[in-house]
Amino acid sequence: MLETDKLTKQFKDVIAVDDVSLVLMRGESVGLLGPNGAGKSTAIAMISTLMKPSSGDVRLNGKSVLKKPDDMRRVLGVVPQKIALYEELSAYENLKFFGRLYGLSGNKLEQRIEYVLELVGLADRKKELVKNYSGGMQRRVNLAAAMMHEPEVLIMDEPTVGIDPQSRNHLLETIRKLNRDEGMTVLYTSHYMEEVEKLCDRVYIMDHGKVIAEGTKEELKAILSDQETVLIEFDQNYPELFIKLSEIEGVQHSTIEEQSLKLIIPRGTRMLAALFHEAERYGAQVINVNVQTPTLEDVFLRLTGRKLRD
Amino acid sequence: MGAFLIKDIMLLLRDRSELLILLAMPFLLIAILGFSLRGIFSGDLEALEMDIALVSEENEAQAVASIQNEIEEMGLPPEQAQALTQAAEAASPQTMLVSLFEDESLSELITIERMDRQQAQQSLDEETVDAVITLPEGFTQKSLKNMLFGSKEGSELELLAADLSSPQTDVLDSILNEFVRTVNFEASISRLSGQDSAVEVSGGIETITAREPITSFQYYTIGMAVMFVLFVGSTIAGQANLEQKQMVFDRIRLSNRSPLLYLSSKAIAASAIVTVQLALLFILSALLFQTFAADSWAFWSGIAIISITLAFSVGCLAALMVAITLRLESDAVPAIFSGGVISLMAFVGGSFMPLDGMPEMLRAIGNWTPNGAALSAYFSWLLEPDLGQLTEPLMRIGIVAVVFLLLALALFPRKGGAA
Numbered sequence: 001m002l003e004t005d006k007l008t009k010q011f012k013d014v015i016a017v018d019d020v021s022l023v024l025m026r027g028e029s030v031g032l033l034g035p036n037g038a039g040k041s042t043a044i045a046m047i048s049t050l051m052k053p054s055s056g057d058v059r060l061n062g063k064s065v066l067k068k069p070d071d072m073r074r075v076l077g078v079v080p081q082k083i084a085l086y087e088e089l090s091a092y093e094n095l096k097f098f099g100r101l102y103g104l105s106g107n108k109l110e111q112r113i114e115y116v117l118e119l120v121g122l123a124d125r126k127k128e129l130v131k132n133y134s135g136g137m138q139r140r141v142n143l144a145a146a147m148m149h150e151p152e153v154l155i156m157d158e159p160t161v162g163i164d165p166q167s168r169n170h171l172l173e174t175i176r177k178l179n180r181d182e183g184m185t186v187l188y189t190s191h192y193m194e195e196v197e198k199l200c201d202r203v204y205i206m207d208h209g210k211v212i213a214e215g216t217k218e219e220l221k222a223i224l225s226d227q228e229t230v231l232i233e234f235d236q237n238y239p240e241l242f243i244k245l246s247e248i249e250g251v252q253h254s255t256i257e258e259q260s261l262k263l264i265i266p267r268g269t270r271m272l273a274a275l276f277h278e279a280e281r282y283g284a285q286v287i288n289v290n291v292q293t294p295t296l297e298d299v300f301l302r303l304t305g306r307k308l309r310d
Numbered sequence: 311m312g313a314f315l316i317k318d319i320m321l322l323l324r325d326r327s328e329l330l331i332l333l334a335m336p337f338l339l340i341a342i343l344g345f346s347l348r349g350i351f352s353g354d355l356e357a358l359e360m361d362i363a364l365v366s367e368e369n370e371a372q373a374v375a376s377i378q379n380e381i382e383e384m385g386l387p388p389e390q391a392q393a394l395t396q397a398a399e400a401a402s403p404q405t406m407l408v409s410l411f412e413d414e415s416l417s418e419l420i421t422i423e424r425m426d427r428q429q430a431q432q433s434l435d436e437e438t439v440d441a442v443i444t445l446p447e448g449f450t451q452k453s454l455k456n457m458l459f460g461s462k463e464g465s466e467l468e469l470l471a472a473d474l475s476s477p478q479t480d481v482l483d484s485i486l487n488e489f490v491r492t493v494n495f496e497a498s499i500s501r502l503s504g505q506d507s508a509v510e511v512s513g514g515i516e517t518i519t520a521r522e523p524i525t526s527f528q529y530y531t532i533g534m535a536v537m538f539v540l541f542v543g544s545t546i547a548g549q550a551n552l553e554q555k556q557m558v559f560d561r562i563r564l565s566n567r568s569p570l571l572y573l574s575s576k577a578i579a580a581s582a583i584v585t586v587q588l589a590l591l592f593i594l595s596a597l598l599f600q601t602f603a604a605d606s607w608a609f610w611s612g613i614a615i616i617s618i619t620l621a622f623s624v625g626c627l628a629a630l631m632v633a634i635t636l637r638l639e640s641d642a643v644p645a646i647f648s649g650g651v652i653s654l655m656a657f658v659g660g661s662f663m664p665l666d667g668m669p670e671m672l673r674a675i676g677n678w679t680p681n682g683a684a685l686s687a688y689f690s691w692l693l694e695p696d697l698g699q700l701t702e703p704l705m706r707i708g709i710v711a712v713v714f715l716l717l718a719l720a721l722f723p724r725k726g727g728a729a
Contacts (some may be wrong), residue, residue, distance in 0.1 A: 050560050073566050084557040086317070088324040093317075100313035101565035145561065 001026040001185060002047070002153060007056035009042050016042040018209040019056070024153065024187055029179045031200030032189040033296060039209035040189040041081060044157045047187070048078045077151030081158045083138045084145070087131035091122055091141045094130060095148055102149035116144040119178075121170055136167020143171065147178075153185040154178065160195060175199060193297040203296065207304050220299050227252065227302075229292040230263045232275065235285040241278060248274050253301055259287075264298060314575030315582065321549060322583060328545050332587055336538040340595055343534070344527035360440040360478045361421045362411070363430035366449075370404045373450035377458070394458055403453040403465075403493055404445055410489060420482075434470060440478055443486070444468035457493070484666075524692055528602070531595040532688045533661035536681035538591075539584045539624050540655060544648035546580045547631035551641040559636070573722050576632045577715075581625030588617040602692075612691045616684055616700065623680040623707045626714035633722035655679045660686075683707045 002024040009017040017039040024030050034040050045051035047058055049069035057064050058072070065072035085094050095113045104112055117123040120140035130138060139159055146154065156175070160168045176199055178184040190196050196203055203220055205213040213220055232245075242261050246254035248271055253264040265271060272289070279286050294302075322328060377398045381391055411422045425433065425442075433439040445467065452465035467486060471479040553559040562572055592613060595601040602609070635643045656662060658675050659682030665673045676682035687703035690696075 048560075048564065050563065070566050073564050076564065078561070078564055080557045080560065082557045084561050086321060086558065088321050089317070093320065097313055097317045098561060098565070101562060101567055149565075 001061060002187075003059050004043070004047060005057040005059065007043060007046055007058065008054050009039075009046060009051065010054045015209050017046065017053075020206070020209075020211050022047075022187075022204055022211070024185055026152075026185055027179075027183045028202065029175075029186040029188065029200045031196035031203040032187060032206060033191070033193065033196045033203055033300070034189075034206035035191050038191075038206040040206055041157050042209075043206070044078075044155055044187075044189055048076060048155055049073060050078075074149075075152040077146035077149070077154045079143050079146045079154065079156040079159050081161060083130075083142050085130050085138065085141055088129060090127050090129050091117065091133070091144070092126040094141060095144060098145045099148045104148070112148060112150075116147045119147065119174060120144045121174075134164065134167065136163035136170070139163050139167065139171060140174075143174065151184075153187070155187045157189050158191070159188075160190070160192065172198060193295060193300070197296055205296075205300060205303065207300075212303050213299065217296065220296060221294050223299055223302065226267050227264050227294065228267050229294055229298055230265060230271070231288075231290040231292055232261045232263070232286060233288040233290075234259050234261070234279070235287055238282055238284045241282040241284055244278055244282075245275060248278075253305070255301065264294075264302065311571060311575055311578070314572065315579050318546070318549065318575070318579035319583070322545065325545075328541075331541050332538060332545070332583070333590060336534040336591055337594060339534045340527065340530045340591070340599070343530040344525075344599060344601075347526045347530070359419055359421075360482065361423070361438065362482070363425045363433055363439045363442045364408070364411075364422050365425055365427050365430045365442060365444040366404060367427065368404075368445060368447045368449055368451075370402060370450050373448075374398055374402050374454070376451060377454045381458075397458060398454050401454070401457055401493075402450055403457075404450050406493065407443075407445075407489060410485075416485070431470075434472055437472055440472055441482055442468075442470040444470070453493070480666075524689060525601070527595065527599045528692060529664075531591065531599070531601050532685055532692075533656075535588055535591045536620065536659065536684045536688070537652065537656035537661040539587055539620060540627070540652045540681060541648055542580050542583050542587065542624055543628040543631050544644035544652070545583075546576050546628040547635045547644040547647070548641060550576060550632040551635045551644065554636055554639060569722065569724050570719075573629055573632060573718065577625040577629040577718075579625075580628035581621040584621035584624045585617060588621065592617075609691075609695055612695055612697070612700070613688070616687045616691065616704065619687075619704050619707050619711075620680060620684040623684075623711035623714070626711040626718065627680065629718035630714045630721070633718040633720075637721055637723050655681055658682060677703075678706055678710060680707050680710055683710070 004020055004022045007017055007020045007022075008015065020039075020043055022030070022032075022043075032040050032043065042051065046053045049058070049065055049072050052066070058066060060072045060075070063071070086097070089097070092113060095116060096109065099109045099112055113126075114123065117126050120143055122137060122140055122144070125133075125137070130141060133141065143156075143159065154175070159175075160171055163171070172195060175186060175188065179186045179199070186199070188196065188199055197217060200217070202216050203214065204211050205220070213223065234241075237256075237259055239256075242254075242256050245251070245261055245263070248263075250265050250269040250271060251263050252266070255262040263271075275289070276286065322332075378395045381394045381398065384391070386394070408422070410416065411420050423439070427444065430439070430442040430444075434442050446465075449465045449467070452461070452463055455461035455463065456465065467490070469483065469486060471482070473479060550559070553562070559572075563569065592602070602613075631643055631647060635641065658665075658672055659679045660676055661681060665676055668676075677686065683703045683706040687700050687707070690699045690703065
């Protein structure tokens with residue numbers, strides 16, 4: 001339905017998006033995962049026809065939308081990272097304004113406003129000014145405004161940044177409902193691995209402007225199929241011990257988190273004896289050892305050597 | 311378009327600080343300036359009352375007789391000689407000047423007393439008179455020769471004032487300048503037509519005082535109104551900047567609405583706001599300060615015509631500022647405009663004080679600002695409600711508006727495409 005072909009954006013000497021090719025099938029939920037500064041927002045802006053690419057193409061149903069963006073815009077609902085609303089107007093007034101921009105009027109406009117407000121759970125607070133809402137409520141209205149014209153494709157750019165867990169869950173549930181119950185195609189960008197894992201069928205991983213991996217969650221995790229993640233929890237932080245353990249033969253990546261050490265090792269590696277031996281030498285108490293199946297976070301770590309939120 | 315307009319007006323109505331700037335601030339300034347400076351405007355005559363000493367160092371009758379003798383000796387045809395002789399008697403500048411000050415409208419303001427030079431100087435020193443007008447020896451003869459024969463040798467009046475910077479001196483100076491200009495002008499006509507100019511001269515002088523003068527409240531109601539409408543431009547541009555920053559502008563672009571519709575809606579919203587702002591300021595000022603005594607439809611129609619033209623011009627100015635703001639992606643334009651440019655425009659446009667004493671170039675620039683041109687249109691209408699008089703200032707406002715609009719269209723980033 002929607003595809004980009006070698007999409008590139010260069011700002012002077014910086015290549016923000018480099019040769020990115022994505023495909024979104026109708027009804028699919030696709031994640032664009034990457035750390036801050038990976039080029040996700042720039043890619044989204046080009047796909048949304050808001051920014052002209054330096055090279056490459058964006059196609060809707062096989063037709064380029066760069067010169068004639070109207071068709072694309074008609075089917076697209078964009079939820080930007082910022083709260084793109086008038087803070088001095090109420091949720092209802094904002095939705096009415098955006099609805100009228102899309103040519104809605106009269107009963108149809110009122111019904112649509114009611115529908116999207118119900119969808120995001122703000123029908124009973126629609127008369128309040130947006131500036132008086134919590135961050136989470138503002139984000140919900142941000143989504144509602146993008147839904148006013150019944151779009152077929154929903155593009156969301158980090159829609160849960162800076163909101164409370166309750167609003168975040170509500171928002172994620174709403175998006176899942178739109179995708180699964182109403183067949184809406186979703187492109188969801190985030191640097192929260194767990195959101196993408198929860199919502200998306202397929203994932204593109206971006207770093208430094210490039211797509212470095214793509215596939216279903218299972219396909220991506222299969223990158224680490226010959227590896228396993230060992231999470232070791234200690235009674236306190238032992239910097240020297242942690243470095244020593246990271247240097248045990250076979251350890252491919254290690255991450256230190258306060259009192260814990262995460263090691264990625266080849267599947268079947270026998271390292272527990274060495275682990276306890278070293279721990280005893282340093283007088284450290286091992287609280288817990290957990291062998292995990294890899295997550296997308298582990299995949300990203302393996303591919304880039306960095307964590308998503310570095 | 312309706313959606314944009316309603317939204318812009320709702321946003322303005324909910325922004326109390328902007329409302330204060332657009333409505334409360336000018337009204338406050340009208341009250342302060344109107345009350346505190348009412349003395350310097352000619353409508354408040356008490357503050358301008360003055361006593362003047364007139365010193366004549368010549369014998370007027372003798373000077374006229376001398377000119378009449380010269381006419382007889384010129385050997386002109388009798389009819390022409392008689393006409394010139396009569397003109398010399400009727401157009402004697404000293405008599406005309408005294409008549410001017412004794413005229414009913416000026417005599418309430420100016421008391422004139424004949425004195426000799428020494429006595430006049432003493433009175434000036436003692437401040438029992440505010441000014442001394444001296445007609446030097448040969449004044450009448452030189453003036454009549456200039457008037458009747460086109461002699462190149464001019465005559466001079468001498469004005470001594472106790473306080474050169476006082477409003478009274480300004481007024482007296484303007485009266486004398488107008489007198490000299492009128493006498494010269496009528497004399498030229500007289501020479502060209504060969505007719506007696508006395509009647510026309512006195513008619514010309516009457517124009518100094520024939521109109522109802524502008525009061526300080528009228529001056530500052532109009533001055534502040536034309537100044538504060540300019541803030542609408544920066545308000546609207548500021549809104550556009552916020553829309554761009556918060557990506558609401560992107561949402562609008564995604565709705566497939568023409569970018570030009572957005573720009574024109576900003577211009578129309580600004581015009582509508584300015585129209586309401588002017589109406590409120592004029593009506594409130596009329597009700598509370600009795601600024602405008604005129605209650606005829608004709609009078610208010612003229613005010614409405616000027617206001618609508620000014621509103622159109624400010625709408626175009628707002629469009630230009632929106633275009634630059636969106637192009638630069640910065641709030642610098644509205645900030646600089648409201649922080650400094652408006653004050654400059656108000657100064658050269660005459661919102662703070664009359665520009666009579668200012669350099670010609672400054673006045674010319676002021677006349678080409680929308681506020682300055684509107685100010686002169688309003689004053690012209692107040693003094694003489696004649697639509698013909700409005701043509702020139704309204705044309706200037708219109709031309710400036712079209713220039714603003716063309717620039718706005720040229721600079722507006724047309725991101726209708728994928729750009």
